[in-house]
Amino acid sequence: MKPLIEVVRDFIKTCPYLPEFESGVKQIGVDFLxxxxxxxxxxxxxxxxxxxxxxxxxxxxxxxxIFASKEYYGRDAIINIENLGFYDNFALWLTQQTMFRKLPDLGGERTALSMEATLTPYLFDVDPDASVARYQIQCVLKYFEPAPEQPGM
Structure with a gap:
């Protein structure tokens, strides 16, 4: 079974709102931004x-x-609105994936039930030069897990 953080990361890579990078692969770190x-x-x-x-x-x-990113930031309201708009679209995408049962395979006997944003997206931190900021959204994956089998049965 894959760790849940890896399952979530792989699933998020399929989000159509994420930009493609030079290699054509969507790069998403784990616990390091x-x-x-x-x-x-x-x-x-x-x-x-x-x-x-x-x-x-x-x-x-x-x-x-938490799904987060570093984005250009500044006095230009349009850039900041676009940053938050990306996360609004991401939250909507999670809702759609749940509605249409297009959730990730968790491996083993675990079954995904839903994936959703639990808070609205927000500006979390601004770099000292005020040109780059961290935006983030908190989410949850809910899943079903059957009882473990008794050893020796």
Missing amino acids: GEDPETYVVESMPVDPVVKTYVNGDAEKQFGF
Whole structure:
């Protein structure tokens, strides 16, 4: 089974709103965001992993993550609006993928139930020279996981 952060990263790479880079591959880091503009990252976010447990041991679980990027930033309102607009489109894309059941394969017996933004996108940090900023959106992947089998059965 792939780690959930890898599944989420691979899934986000399929988002049509992400720009293609020189190599034709969408570059998204994990827990590390470079200093350059137009770089992206997926970071794990602390959440209670168990949403609901059933009497037979099956569970609905969740994996919280932040999707962030460094973007050009400044006094030009149009650039800043475009930055937030990208994240609005990303959140809509997650909603559409959930609605049309086009969610990632989690491997093993885990089944994705939904992926959604949990907060609106926001400006998180501005570099000291005020020309590049970090924008981010918090999201959650909810999934079903059957009860583990007893050893020796």
